[in-house]
Amino acid sequence: MSSKYPAGRLPEPPSPIADDGDETHFCGTCAFSSACIAAGYDKPELAELQCLVEHVGPFRAGEHIFRTGDPFRAIFAVRGGTVKTRMVDKEGREQVLGFYLPGEVIGLNAIYPEHFPCDAVALDTAFFCRFSFPAMSALAARVPAVQQHLFRMLSKELGTASLLAGDHSxxxxxxxxxxxxxxxxxxxxxxxxxxxxxxxxxxxxxxxxxxxxxxxxxxxxxxxxxxxxxxxxxxxxxxxxxxxxxxxxxxxx
Amino acid sequence: MSSKYPAGRLPEPPSPIADDGDETHFCGTCAFSSACIAAGYDKPELAELQCLVEHVGPFRAGEHIFRTGDPFRAIFAVRGGTVKTRMVDKEGREQVLGFYLPGEVIGLNAIYPEHFPCDAVALDTAFFCRFSFPAMSALAARVPAVQQHLFRMLSKELGTASLLAGDHSxxxxxxxxxxxxxxxxxxxxxxxxxxxxxxxxxxxxxxxxxxxxxxxxxxxxxxxxxxxxxxxxxxxxxxxxxxxxxxxxxxxx
DNA sequence: GCGGCACCTTGATTCGGATCAATTCCCGCC
DNA sequence: GGCGGGAATTGATCCGAATCAAGGTGCCGC
Structure with a gap:
């Protein structure tokens, strides 16, 4: 995407919370790392992986990565910065669903509805790897490790809700x-x-x-x-x- | 429905909440229907689908379909009856995570941890289609519709948590x-x-x-x-x- | 430097739902 | 038929967190 200078006028993005030096190291800590590695190592799929990943950003604090209702085309791995996801009901009340740190993935809950069910808002200067989902699932069908990785990420996020569960003080x-x-x-x-x-x-x-x-x-x-x-x-x-x-x-x- | 003999010793399972007649119709209402149909129609995978599905039950009220910590090998579609999933913390307090009706699927949150993170308990006489997960994901790699269906089911369940979200009266x-x-x-x-x-x-x-x-x-x-x-x-x-x-x-x- | 503003902290009061308690109801069981 | 126990209802009281209110602090633009 997009918006090299989205709503602001800073000429160059500052280095926010992440971006710990070289790319290789970052990818090693990313939620996709094993999928990327499985797909990339000496395989013809490498080229395909390259073309389904796109670096986007920076987004500055308050800017939307996606909005409720946007058609779902891709998921995003946070490369740097922090994101909140939230729903806003029709009375305008906000409900924060989660916070996402470097290496984590947003947008998985949009696969089923095919539109994003929530907003994603940058909390500080943030940038992302954007994974085209159609390309990703096509790749998953050919590379078992990628498929398994997607299943695992989805399943993992199912377990996350427990922080909110229960009537706790x-x-x-x-x-x-x-x-x-x-x-x-x-x-x-x-x-x-x-x-x-x-x-x-x-x-x-x-x-x-x-x-x-x-x-x-x-x-x-x-x-x-x-x-x-x-x-x-x-x-x-x-x-x-x-x-x-x-x-x-x-x-x- | 239901539980004509809920905690009794009946020799043959009664027809509980679902099982509205013939199997074909039931499968039409099941969460897996489109996957089964995509896999089944005139394809060699039909045989494989048959062998990865197994009918289990009946379980009677209070019996466990799986327990926290059990190794994850399969997911279950509810064919009849009702199930609750719950976690029990070390102080013994129960936390109900959800209720599952005929046609719905339990066990998806166990893919990532590879062990069930919660118990599943029958609330009345219940029975299931058991889908071996390794077989299922192998099939998914060959039949795109099955893969897509799994992604969608997982993503759909991610959206479910919203019933609990928010501070509501x-x-x-x-x-x-x-x-x-x-x-x-x-x-x-x-x-x-x-x-x-x-x-x-x-x-x-x-x-x-x-x-x-x-x-x-x-x-x-x-x-x-x-x-x-x-x-x-x-x-x-x-x-x-x-x-x-x-x-x-x-x-x- | 100054004003404006969003965010944060701290105190006083209120309120919704938890807890405690007492029946009642329903069902299986003897 | 009567008994016993879990589930549900209803009432009385209490408590934790929300709300209301009043500063304080830091930041940005002017």
């Missing part, structure tokens, strides 16, 4: 949210104890089905208890084990 | 729950205004993240408002439009 939810982010950063090779919250308190609250004030209070309490250090959106987890304990009912294992 | 949740059941029954050819709730109030409450007492109160209120007629678990929707209006924030469209 605000403390449990926030602790679980922080630990979930930590483990996802860790899985992509970032620090699991120090990171930047790209989303506002309001977005966190909305995602966790709490009020923004409640999130703020819980974070203050966690700080007083020396569980975290937080200044604005810069977060340092001082006692991950303690947080894990608080959020354990919502966390895997 | 008990009235909204219960109304949306009833309308969701109604539309799913309608999609499979059953009545959309009269049906049996196979699950207890406690299960409904757990699924909707409410207390059982709250569900009971809301249903009583809906009855007083002439929105529904309910006696035990027999439900008659008197004013679907009214219910849809109450639950609209959670419902599609």
């Amino acid at each position: 605000a403390d449990e939810r926030v602790a679980a949210f922080l630990m979930d982010l930590a483990s996802r950063y860790a899985a992509r090779g970032f620090s699991a104890t120090r990171f930047h919250l790209s989303m506002s308190r309001g977005d966190i609250a909305n995602y966790l089905r709490l009020a923004a004030e409640t999130v703020s209070r819980v974070l203050s309490r966690f700080r007083n208890q020396k569980l975290i250090q937080i200044e604005g959106r810069e977060l340092h987890l001082l006692d991950p084990a303690g947080l894990r304990k608080i959020g354990q009912a919502l966390l895997p294992d | 008990a009235d909204e949740r219960v109304a949306a729950f009833l309308m969701d059941l109604a539309s799913r029954y309608a999609a499979r050819g059953f009545s959309a205004t009269r049906f049996h709730l196979s699950m207890s109030r406690g299960d409904i409450a757990n699924y909707l993240r409410l207390a059982a007492e709250t569900v009971s109160r809301v249903l009583s209120r809906f009855r007083n408002q002439k929105l529904i007629q309910i006696e035990g678990r027999e439900l008659h929707l008197l004013d679907p439009a009214g219910l849809r209006k109450i639950g609209q924030a959670l419902l599609p469209d």
Whole structure:
């Protein structure tokens, strides 16, 4: 796509949260890595994979990667930056569905309806690998590893809803949210104890089905208890084990 | 329906909620129908489809179709009866993830972890088509329609979580729950205004993240408002439009 | 530097639903 | 037919988080 300079006027994109140097390393941490590798290694499909992947972006904070109702043609792997997905009901109330970090994939929930059922909005400067879905599924039919990878990604995302499930206290939810982010950063090779919250308190609250004030209070309490250090959106987890304990009912294992 | 002999010792399975006569018609209403038809029609794959499908059951109320941690080998289409899926945390608290009606498919969330992440429990006498997943994905690689169908089923289930999303009132949740059941029954050819709730109030409450007492109160209120007629678990929707209006924030469209 | 604005924090009050408690109902069982 | 137990209903009370309200802070454009 698109929009080298989407709504702004900065001449060159800054290097946001990801983009840890060389491309090869990034691809190693991407959700598609095994599919790409399986398809790419010394095979004629390599050429095809190349042509079904397209680098898009940058998108700047607040810009849409896709909008509710857009026809579904591709899925997107986050290469750098952070994205939220959200639905807006007809009364205009926003519902945040999820946050996506570098290496994660958005758009899978659009396969069935064939139109995007939600918006995807960049929270900071973000860019993507765009995978044409028709091309991708054609490739999947020929390369079992690609097919399996798609199945696994879809299935994995099914398991994600559990962070919201259950009637849990605000403390449990926030602790679980922080630990979930930590483990996802860790899985992509970032620090699991120090990171930047790209989303506002309001977005966190909305995602966790709490009020923004409640999130703020819980974070203050966690700080007083020396569980975290937080200044604005810069977060340092001082006692991950303690947080894990608080959020354990919502966390895997 | 149902459970003429729910927890008894009947020698032969009764005809529960589904099984509306002949098999062909049932398959027409099943979530797999298009995949089966695509695979089956005059093709050599027919034989293979036959061998990857296996009819299992009956399971009686309370019996497990699979348990958390079981190795994942197959997915199951409900042929008759009703199923709930649930997770039980280490403190022993149950979390109901969903209810599955005839024609719907369970087990998709086990592909990625390769073990079932939840239990599936029959709520009344239930039976299934069991699809070996390795065989299914091998078939999918050869028959594009089957692959596409799997993608679509997985993606569709991703959209389902929205019933629980958002901070909605008990009235909204219960109304949306009833309308969701109604539309799913309608999609499979059953009545959309009269049906049996196979699950207890406690299960409904757990699924909707409410207390059982709250569900009971809301249903009583809906009855007083002439929105529904309910006696035990027999439900008659008197004013679907009214219910849809109450639950609209959670419902599609 | 200054004003405007969005975001965040903290306190006071309110409210929806959870919890506790008491019957009642329904069914299988003796 | 009577008994026992789980499920459902209904009422009384309590509590956690929402809401309302009032600053504080940082950032951007002018």
